[in-house]
Amino acid sequence: MKPVVIAPGDGIGPEVIPYAVDVLKHFHPEWEYIPVHLGYECWKRTGDALSARTLETLKKADLILFGAITTPPDPKYQSVILRIRKELDLYANLRPVFGPGFDILIIRENTEGLYSGIEWQEKDRACTLRLVTEAGTRRIARFACACAKKRRRHLTIGNKANVLKSDAYFLQICIEEAEKTGISIDKKYIDALVLDVLQHPGRYDVIVTTNIFGDILSDAAAYLEGGLGMLPSANIGRHLALFEPVHGSAPDIAGKGIANPVAAIRCVALLLKYAGERENARIVEEAIQAVLKDGIKTPDLGGDATTERVGKAVLKELASRRQDS
Ligand code: IPM
Numbered sequence: 001m002k003p004v005v006i007a008p009g010d011g012i013g014p015e016v017i018p019y020a021v022d023v024l025k026h027f028h029p030e031w032e033y034i035p036v037h038l039g040y041e042c043w044k045r046t047g048d049a050l051s052a053r054t055l056e057t058l059k060k061a062d063l064i065l066f067g068a069i070t071t072p073p074d075p076k077y078q079s080v081i082l083r084i085r086k087e088l089d090l091y092a093n094l095r096p097v098f099g100p101g102f103d104i105l106i107i108r109e110n111t112e113g114l115y116s117g118i119e120w121q122e123k124d125r126a127c128t129l130r131l132v133t134e135a136g137t138r139r140i141a142r143f144a145c146a147c148a149k150k151r152r153r154h155l156t157i158g159n160k161a162n163v164l165k166s167d168a169y170f171l172q173i174c175i176e177e178a179e180k181t182g183i184s185i186d187k188k189y190i191d192a193l194v195l196d197v198l199q200h201p202g203r204y205d206v207i208v209t210t211n212i213f214g215d216i217l218s219d220a221a222a223y224l225e226g227g228l229g230m231l232p233s234a235n236i237g238r239h240l241a242l243f244e245p246v247h248g249s250a251p252d253i254a255g256k257g258i259a260n261p262v263a264a265i266r267c268v269a270l271l272l273k274y275a276g277e278r279e280n281a282r283i284v285e286e287a288i289q290a291v292l293k294d295g296i297k298t299p300d301l302g303g304d305a306t307t308e309r310v311g312k313a314v315l316k317e318l319a320s321r322r323q324d325s
């Protein structure tokens with residue numbers, strides 16, 4: 001029995017996560033599901049967005065299913081998800097993007113770079129330190145190489161080494177690790193890479209890059225799948241993993257019941273794959289594809305279905321598949 005922590009969070013998080021949980025329970029009713037409260041709503045209620053107790057629960061989990069959190073523009077308020085990524089040392093952020101003729105795995109370094117948290121304000125300027133360490137780079141490079149080795153043995157290193165010393169360092173270490181693994185590599189400046197991924201997605205396999213570049217590249221690449229409502233992510237550490245839709249809390253549509261639950265449900269596919277259940281992960285993807293093919297889509301994809309309609313349709317697909325087999 002695996003303990004799975006469920007953290008719906010804010011905004012559309014609590015609207016989409018219940019369907020993801022139902023999908024997971026379809027395969028694993030026997031697992032232990034532990035709900036936790038965190039985020040902005042929790043902060044408003046309790047004065048604490050991420051309590052020490054919740055953090056302990058997260059650290060003890062094997063698997064975490066996370067919705068989204070709102071970060072208010074208050075200088076005293078620290079982003080909860082960034083704190084969790086750091087505290088749990090979830091160093092690899094995987095964002096798969098696939099469709100007809102392309103299958104890309106974006107791997108974003110998740111603990112340092114421009115998200116180092118080392119920043120300060122002076123009288124007439126503000127500074128953020130972009131930190132690239134050897135240890136931090138080697139582990140993400142090794143992780144990316146290991147993924148590439150299991151896929152099409154090709155790694156693209158997104159960088160801005162022509163301008164930034166920290167990126168020249170990142171690039172050099174990635175090349176060293178790729179050479180050790182024996183996979184082929186491509187170095188590509190991040191600005192040109194964003195465009196090329198959109199124009200020629202079929203050319204790419206695994207892409208590794210620094211934190212902020214991976215953040216931007218993955219949102220741009222979501223375009224290939226119809227938008228942010230479709231993209232799941234896995235934040236992987238040494239002993240545990242957190243799965244989170246890329247879309248965020250979307251306050252503009254929160255409470256309307258029209259958020260796309262596909263990204264959250266796809267998080268379950270990533271979770272199952274991480275847990276070694278490739279076949280179950282494939283079944284979840286198939287069920288999603290079948291529902292979309294039937295035209296059951298939320299407004300972000302041009303449809304008029306509600307979150308509930310899409311969520312329930314996926315569950316129904318899964319139920320009929322179980323009867324098939
Ligand atoms: C993401 C998000 C986060 C990030 C925000 C919410 C802190 O945009 O997961 O891509 O910048 O990493």
Ligand code: MN
Nearest residue numbers: 215216219246
């Ligand atoms: Mn982002």
